[in-house]
Amino acid sequence: MGEDTPSVSATLVDLKQQSIETLPVQTWDVIIAGAGPAGSIAAITLADMGHRVLLTDRDWFPRSKVCGDCLTPGAMRILRRYGLFDAALHAGHRCTQMRIYSPAHVRIDVPGDYLTVKREILDQLLARKALAAGVTFVRGTAAALEKRGDAEIAVRFREGPSMQVARCGLLATGGRLALAQKSGLVAHPVASGAAVRCYVRSRLPIKHMVIACERTILPGYAWIFPVEKDLYNVGCGRFMYRQTEPHLHLKRSFHAFLHTFPIARELMEQGDMETPLKGAVLRSGWQHIGPMASGACLGMGEMVGTTSPYTGEGIGKAMQSGVLAAKLVHRCLRKGDMSELLRYPGYLRLLRGMCYDGFERTRKWFEHPLLVDFLAHRINHSPYLYDRFTAVLQEKNDPAQVFSWCGVLRSLWR
Known part of the structure; x- marks a missing residue:
C-alpha cells in the first residue's frame, strides 16, 4: 500500500461518489452501510483481498461529523499500515503535549505524539483510498436488509426502488441503529x-x-x-x-x-x-450490546459499542473493529460458511485496548471530583503512577492499574 499525500483542498473536491439511483442492480461480495472509519477501512481491506465491495453512505462527501478529531496511537498505527498517515499528517495538526486538568485544576503534563484531523477530511481520505482499491462508493441510505436463503442478502435503499444484492452485509452506521435492529442486531440500544x-x-x-x-x-x-x-x-x-x-x-x-x-x-x-x-x-460497552451478527450480516464500530468507556475515543477503535470484521468476512466468504461471524465478539476481545472488563471496577474514579483531584495529585508525585498513566493514554497499559486503590497504594512505595 503506497503513500498518497494529496493537498487538503484536493481531498475535499475530487471524490467520485455515485448516486445509488444510477447504479444498476448487481451482486457484490460485500455491501457496507456507513462510510466512516469502520466502514471505509473494512472496504479497503476487503477490496485488497480481491472482493467486490459496495460502500454506501447516506450523505454526500465531504460531510461534517461530530467528533473530537483526535487520533490515538492505535488509529495512527492503522493509518501507517494502510499508507494514509502522511496524508493525514499533511491535513492535520500535530502536538507533542497534552495538558490534563482535574476539577481543582491540578495540571498533568503528558508528552506524546498527538494528531488531530477534522473528521470530514479523515473520512474523505479513507473513502479516496477505498476508491483507489477498487471499491464502488455511492450515496444511498440503506433502509432494509432481506435474507435470501443462507448465501445472499438484498439491500433496499430509501432512495427510490433501488436494490443491491450481496453475499454479506456489514453495518457501520454509528449511533443510527434502525437498520441494525431491523436486521436482528444490537439488542441494547441505550446510548452510553x-x-x-x-x-x-x-x-x-x-x-x-x-x-x-x-x-x-x-x-x-x-x-x-x-x-x-x-x-x-x-x-x-x-x-x-x-x-x-x-x-x-x-x-x-x-x-x-x-x-x-x-x-x-x-x-x-x-x-x-x-x-x-x-x-x-x-456507544460503548460492546460486551453488553447484544448480537453483533445475524446470518450474513455483521455490525462493527460505534454501532456495536466499540467506543472506549474510559476516554470516549472512537476513531481508532472503530478502525480496529473494521479491519477485524473484514478479515473475518474474507475467511467466511472463502469457506462459503457465514456462521463464523458469530465469533466476532470473541475476536474483538483480543484486540489491543478493546477489553473493558475492568471498567465497572474503576468507573467510580471518573465520577467523583475529589477522587479525580486526589489521583491527579498522586500522578504528579509518583513516577510509577505517572508512567502507567502515560502508558494508558498511549494505549499500552490497562487503565485498572491507574484507576484503582491498588494502583494508588503501589505508587506510595514505588
Whole structure:
C-alpha cells in the first residue's frame, strides 16, 4: 500500500461518489452501510483481498461529523499500515503535549505524539483510498436488509426502488441503529453518553491538547484541540453509567466551561465560534450490546459499542473493529460458511485496548471530583503512577492499574 499525500483542498473536491439511483442492480461480495472509519477501512481491506465491495453512505462527501478529531496511537498505527498517515499528517495538526486538568485544576503534563484531523477530511481520505482499491462508493441510505436463503442478502435503499444484492452485509452506521435492529442486531440500544462540539477561530496560540475534567461534566471531560492554525475543536462529552441517569444538560455544561475554565474563557475572548454547537450520542460497552451478527450480516464500530468507556475515543477503535470484521468476512466468504461471524465478539476481545472488563471496577474514579483531584495529585508525585498513566493514554497499559486503590497504594512505595 503506497503513500498518497494529496493537498487538503484536493481531498475535499475530487471524490467520485455515485448516486445509488444510477447504479444498476448487481451482486457484490460485500455491501457496507456507513462510510466512516469502520466502514471505509473494512472496504479497503476487503477490496485488497480481491472482493467486490459496495460502500454506501447516506450523505454526500465531504460531510461534517461530530467528533473530537483526535487520533490515538492505535488509529495512527492503522493509518501507517494502510499508507494514509502522511496524508493525514499533511491535513492535520500535530502536538507533542497534552495538558490534563482535574476539577481543582491540578495540571498533568503528558508528552506524546498527538494528531488531530477534522473528521470530514479523515473520512474523505479513507473513502479516496477505498476508491483507489477498487471499491464502488455511492450515496444511498440503506433502509432494509432481506435474507435470501443462507448465501445472499438484498439491500433496499430509501432512495427510490433501488436494490443491491450481496453475499454479506456489514453495518457501520454509528449511533443510527434502525437498520441494525431491523436486521436482528444490537439488542441494547441505550446510548452510553453524549458529546457536543463546535469549531472556534481564535488568535490565542495554544500549542498543546487540553483536557479539562470539570465538576459539571464528570463523569466526562471538556477539551480544546488545535486542528489548524488559529482553529480549535472545542467540546465536552459525558457518559451515562446508569440508565436512570437524568438528562445530561451538555449544552449548559459546555457554555459553563467556556465561561469558567480560564483557557477556554481566554480563547473565546480572542475569538468566536465558527460553527454551531452540534451533538451526537456515544456507544460503548460492546460486551453488553447484544448480537453483533445475524446470518450474513455483521455490525462493527460505534454501532456495536466499540467506543472506549474510559476516554470516549472512537476513531481508532472503530478502525480496529473494521479491519477485524473484514478479515473475518474474507475467511467466511472463502469457506462459503457465514456462521463464523458469530465469533466476532470473541475476536474483538483480543484486540489491543478493546477489553473493558475492568471498567465497572474503576468507573467510580471518573465520577467523583475529589477522587479525580486526589489521583491527579498522586500522578504528579509518583513516577510509577505517572508512567502507567502515560502508558494508558498511549494505549499500552490497562487503565485498572491507574484507576484503582491498588494502583494508588503501589505508587506510595514505588
